[in-house]
Amino acid sequence: MAETDIPDIVYTKVDEAPELASASLLPVIRTFAAAAGVTVGTRDISLAGRIIAAFPEKLTDAQKQSDDLAWLGNLVKQPEANVIKLPNISASVPQLVAAVKELQSQGYDLPDYPEEPSTDEEKDARARYDAIKGSAVNPVLREGNSDRRAAIAVKKFAQANPHRMGKWTADSKTRVATMGHDDFFSNEKSTRLSGEATVRIEHEAADGTVTVLKEGIKYPSGTVVDATFMSAKSLDAFLAKEIEKTKEEGILWSLHMKATMMKVSDPIIFGHAVKAWLAPVFDKYGDKLAEAGVNPNSGLGDLLARVKAMPEVMEAIEATRAENPPMYMVNSDKGITNLHVPSDVIIDASMPALIRAGGKGWGPDGNEADCVCVIPDSCYAPVYDETIEYFKETGALDPATAGAVQNIGLMAQKAEEYGSHPTTFEIPADGIVRMVTDTGVELHEHKVEKGDIWRSSSARRAPIEDWVKLAIDRQKAEGCEAIFWLDPNRAHDAELIEFVKPILEAEGVADKFEIMAPREATRKTLESIREGKTSIAITGNVLRDYLTDLFPILELGTSAKMLSIVKLMNGGGLFETGAGGSAPKHVQQLMEENHLRWDSLGEFCALGESLKFLADAKGNEKARVLGKAVDAATQGVLDNDKSPSRKVGQPDNRDSHYWFARYWAEALAAQDEDADLKAHFEPIAKALVDHEEAIVSELAAAQGSPADLGGYYHTDAEKTALVMRPSTTLNTIID
Template sequence: MTQSDNPDIVYTKVDEAPELASASFLPIIQRFASAAGVSVGTRDISLAGRIIAAFPEALSETQRQSDDLAALGALVKTPDANVIKLPNISASVPQLVAAVTELQSQGYDLPDYPEAPGTDTERAIRARYDAIKGSAVNPVLREGNSDRRAAAAVKNYAQANPHRMGHWAADSKTSVATMSSGDFRSNEKSATLSEAATARIELVDADGSVKVLKDAIDYPAGTVVDATFMSAKALDAFLSDQVAATKDAGVLFSIHLKATMMKVSDPILFGHAVKAFLKPVFETYGDDLKAAGANPNSGLGSLLESVTTSPKAAEIRAAIDVAMAENPPLYMVNSDKGITNLHVPSDVIIDASIPALIRAGGKGWGPDGKEADTNCVIPDSSYAAVYDEAINDCKKNGALDPSTAGTVQNVGLMAQKAEEYGSHPTTFEIPSDGTVRMVLDNGEVLHEHQVEAGDIWRSASTRQAPIEDWVQLAIDRQALENCQAIFWLDETRAHDAELLKYVRPLLAKAGVEDKFQILAPRDATRASFDTIRKGGTSIAVTGNVLRDYLTDLFPILELGTSAKMLSIVKLMNGGGLFETGAGGSAPKHVQQLVEENHLRWDSLGEFCALGESLKYLAQVKGNAKAKVLGDAVDLATQGILDQNKSPSRKVGEPDNRDSHYYFALYWAQALAAQTADADLASHFAPVAKALSENEATIVAELAAAQGSPADIGGYYHADNAKTAGIMRPSATLNTIIH
C-alpha cells in the first residue's frame, strides 16, 4: 500500500478480514483513481499499528511508526477530510494481549500488558495500553453524526434474493431477561450545564477520606452530563437467579454484552457472569484461582488456561466440570470446538449475537451441536426492551420476510464522543463503600451516588452542538425520504428527558413536529416492525448505543448482514467520513483463509463507501472526473449484485478476490461507456477490453489459489508481502491493474 502525505482520500488500514480484502481491492482503487488525478493514501489504525505507535522508545527505527490515529483525529476536524473507514478491532483485553504477544514474537520489544500493575512504571504502561482498548478509534474519528441506511441497489437485491430466515414458533421459549433495579438504567441521573464548567469525580469513603477518580473534565455550556452505577450485589443476585431460571426452563443460557466498545464496564459484567455460572468453584477455590492469575473478566477460556499452573489444577478442573454439568447448557460460539458463550468476552457481542439469533428463529447452538431456544441475559435494562420486543414480535407474527420487508434507516447521535458509551475514561470499579460525587469547579455537587465496593460507576456527556446537528440531520433525512421518523427517546429516563429539552424546541422551530414521533425504545421497536412488515420505511433517530445496536439488528434481518450498509458521517467542521458498513472485522473469515485460502468477506460496504467518497470529493474539490468515477462505482456495484458476483462461503467457489476482479471489470466498462468525459472513456476502454478478454484466465488463476493453507505471516500484524501474494494471485489481473 502506498502512503501519500496529503492524499485526496484516506483509506484506513485496519485488521482481520477487511484488511485482507484491502490487499486485493486497494490497488484497483488507486489505479482507477489516478486516472482522475485523485490520490488515495492509507493510515494505519489497526490494533497492531496502534500498539506499535504507543511505544516508540521500545522499538528500533525501522519498527517505529507514526501515530496515524492521532493524525486522522486532527484531519477529521478540518474541511479537507475525506476518509474511508473500514471496520477495525475494538480490542478486549485477551485480544490486546494476543496482539502484543504476536508482535513480541516478531521481534518488537514491547512490554507485557500489566494485568495487575504494582509499580508506577507498570501503571504507566497499563495506561498506554488501556488507551488502545475498546472503542479507541471511533470516538476519535467520528466528529460528525451518523447517517446509515441500505443503499437502494443493496435493498433491491436483498428483496429479489432473500436470505434464509429461521422459523419462529409461537411457543418459542427464547426470551430476554434483564434487571428491574440496581442497574445503569435505574440509577441514572442527568443534568444540562447552563455554563461551561470543569468537574472532578471523587469517592468519599465512609471515614470521610476523599479519593479523586478523575479530575479536570471540561464541559462547554449546554452539555448534558450523566452519571449512574451498576450495583454488584444486585447484578450477582440477578445472574444467579437467571442461571437457575434457565435450567428450570430447559433452554440455553447466554449473556449478551459489548465487552469491546464498553471496554471498562462490560468485561467486569462478563466476569460476574463467569463467577455466577461457576459459583461453587469460586466459593471453594477462589484463593487458588487468584493465586493462579485467573481473571474471570477475561472469560472461561483464559481461566481454564490459568488453572493449569495451580497445584490444585486437577481438583479445580473437576469442580468446573461438575458445575458445568449441573448448570443449564451454554449457548455456544463454536460447539465443534467447545467454545462457549462464556469463553471469551469479545466473542458474543450483543448487537451481532442477538440479531443473528432472531434471524435464526430464536435458536442458538448448544454444546450437543443442536439448535435450541435460549435465555438471552442482558443485565442492564437500558435497551434490553428493544430485543425483547423484537423477539415478541417474531413470536406473534413470524419471521420477517426479507423479500417484502421495508427498511429502517438510522440517524445516530455520536459526534464528539456523545452519550453513554462505556469506552469513555470515566468508568470505575469502585474499590470501597462510600459516595461517588461529580463536583464542579464552583463547588456544586452535580451528581452523587451511594455505592458499595465492586459497584461499577460511570459518567458520560453529550455536547450541545452535536445534539443540534443530530436533530437537523434527522430533519433533513426525513424531508428527503418523506417517511415515518421516530426519535427513540424515553421521557421517563433521566438522560433522554434532558435530550428532549433540546429536541422538542428544535423540531418546533423548524415547524416539523408533526413529521416525527417520540417513543420509548420498546414502543419504537414495535412501531418500526409494524412499518417494515408492511413494506414501509422508518428512520430511527437514536443516541449512540442504539445507533450501534439498530444498525446491526435491522440490516441483519433485512439484508442478512450489517456489513452492506451505506454509512455516511457528515463531519461537523466540513469533510466526510465514509464507513464501510456496520459489520465487525470477521475473525472467522481469517481462519478460513488461513486454513483453505478462501476469503468470504463481502466488500459491498467498501464499494458503497468508495462511490460516496468520490462523489463527495468531486463536489468539494470541483473535480468533475471524480464524479464520473463515483457514478461508475454505483454502476459497478449494481453489476456485482445483478450478476451475482458476491463471494461464496465455500472453498472452491468464487471468493472476495473474484468479486474484486468483477468490480474492476464492471467499473472499467461503465467508465468506457460513459459520455461525460471522453478522456476517461478513452483511458478505460483498453482496460475494460483486457479485463473482459482475459476473464477465463483470471478466474482460473484465482480459483487455482484456493484449497491449501495460506501463510499471511501473522494474525494481528500480518506480513504485507505475504498478504499481497495471497490476495493478488492472478498474474494476468495484476498486469492489467498495475
C-alpha cells in the same frame, strides 16, 4: 496540517478480513482514481499499528510508526477531510495481549500488558495500553453524526434474493432477561450545564476518606452530563436467579454484552457472569484460582488454561457444568462457550443473528435450541425483548417484502456511552461518588457499595443540535415515518427531548416526527417494515450501533452492506464500510483453506460516496464520473451474483474484486460525460473481458491450501500481497 500533506481520499489500514481484502482491492482503487487525478493515501489504525505507535522509545527506527490515529483525529476536524473507514478491532484484553505477544515474537521490544501494575514503568505501560483498548478509534474519528441506510441497489437485491429466516413460533421459550432495577437505567441522573465547567469525580469512603477518581474534565456550556451505577450485589443475585430459572426451563443460557466497546463496565459484568456460572468453584477454590492468576473478566477460556493442571479444580468445574443449564456456544465443535472470551459474543451481532434464526442458538450438543438472552442492563434490553415478543406473535419477517429502517445516530464528539470509558470505575469501597465542579457545585451524587460499577457520560450541545437537523434533512428527503427513540422516563433521554422539541417546532416540522421509548418504537418500526414501509430511527450512540445491526441483519441478512455516511461537523466526510463482527472466522478460513468470504460491498458503497463527495468538495468532475461508475459496478456485482461464496473452491473476495474492477471499467468506457476517462478505460475494460478465463482460473488455483500471512494481528505485507493478489494476469492489467 498543510493541505498539500493530505491525500484526496484517506483509506484506513485496519485488521483481520477487511484489511486482507484491502490488499486486493486497494490497488484497483488507486489505479482507477489516478486516471481522475485523485490521490488515495492510507493511515494505520489497526490494533497492531496503534500498539507500535504507543511505544516509540522501545523500537528501532525501522519498526517505529507514526500515530496515525492522532493524525486522522486532527484531519476529521478539517473541511477537506475525506476518509474511508473500514471496521477495526475494538480490542478486549485477551485480544490486546495476543497482539502484543505476536509483535514480541516478531522482534518488537514491547512490554507485557500488566494486569496489576505496581511499578511506575508498569503503570505507564498499562495507561498506554488502556488507551488502545475498546472503542479507542471511533470516538476520535467520529466528529460528525451518522446517516446510515441500505443503498438502493443493495435493498432491491435483498428483496429479489431474500435470505433464509428461521421460523418463529408462539410457543418459543426464547426470552430476554434483564435486571430492571439497581442497574444503569434505574440509577441514572442527568443535567444540562448552564455554563462551561471543569469537573472532578470523587469517592468518599465510609470513614470520610476522599479519593479523586478523575479530575480536570472540561465540558462546554449546554452539555448534557449523566451519572449512574450498577449494583454488584443486585447483578450477582440476578445472574444466579437466571441460571436457576433457565435450568428449570430446559433451554440454553446466554449472556450478550459489548465488552469491546464498553471496555470498563462490560468486561466487569462479564466477569461477574463467569463467577456466577462457576459459583461453587469460586466458593471452594477462590484462593487457588487467585494464585493461578485467574481474572474472571478475561473469560472461561483463560481460566481453564490456568487451572488445567489442577485436577481437583477441573473436576469441580465439570461437576458445576453438569449441574448448570446448557450454554449457548460460539463453536460447539471446539467446545467454545458463550463465556470463553469476552469479545466472542457481542450483543449487536449475536442478538440479531439469534433473532434471525427464529430465536435459536447452538448448544453444546451441536443442535439448535431456544435461549435465555441475559442482558443485565435494562437501557437497551427492551428493544430485543420487544422484537422477540413481536415475532412470537406474528412470525418471522419476510425479507422479500420488508421495508427499510434508516438510522440517524448521535455520536459526534464522543457523544453518550462510547465516550465514557475514562469516567467508568469499579468502586473500591462503600461510600459516595460525586461529580463536583471546580466552583464547588455538585452535579450528581450516588451512594455506592464496593464492587459497584459507576459511570458518567456526556453529550455536547453542538452535536445534539446537528443530530436533530440531520434527522430533519433525512426525513424531508424520504418523506416517511421518523421516530426519535427517546424514553421520557430515562434521565438522559428526558434531557435530549428538551433539545429536540424546540428545534422541531422552530423548523415547523414537529408533526413529521414522533418521540417514543425504545420498546414502543421497536414495535412501531417492526409493524411499519412488515408493511413494506421505510422508517427512520433517530437514536443515541449505543442504539445507533445496535439498531444498525439488528434491522439490516433482518432485512438484508448482514449489516456489512450498509451505506454509512458521517457528515463531519466542520464540513468533511467520513465514509464507514459496515460491520466486522464475523471477520475473525473469515481470517481463520483463509489461513486454513486460502478462501476469503469477506464481502467488500460495503467498501464499494463507501468508495462511490467518497468520490462523489470529493467532486462536490474540490470541483473534480472526473471524480464524480468515477463515483457514478462505482455505483454501476456495485449494481453489476449484485445483479450478476458475483459476491463471495462461503465455501472453498467457490468464488471468493478476490473474484468479486475482479468483477468489480471489470464492471467499473466497463461503466467508464461506456459513459459519455468525460471523453478522456472513456478513452483511458476502453482498453482496460477490453483486457479485463478478454482475459476473464485466465484470471478466474488463476484465482481459483490459489484456493485449497493453507495461506501464510506472516501473522494475524500484524501480517507481513509481501506475504499478504502474494495471497490476496494471486492472478498475474489481473495484476498486469491493473498495475
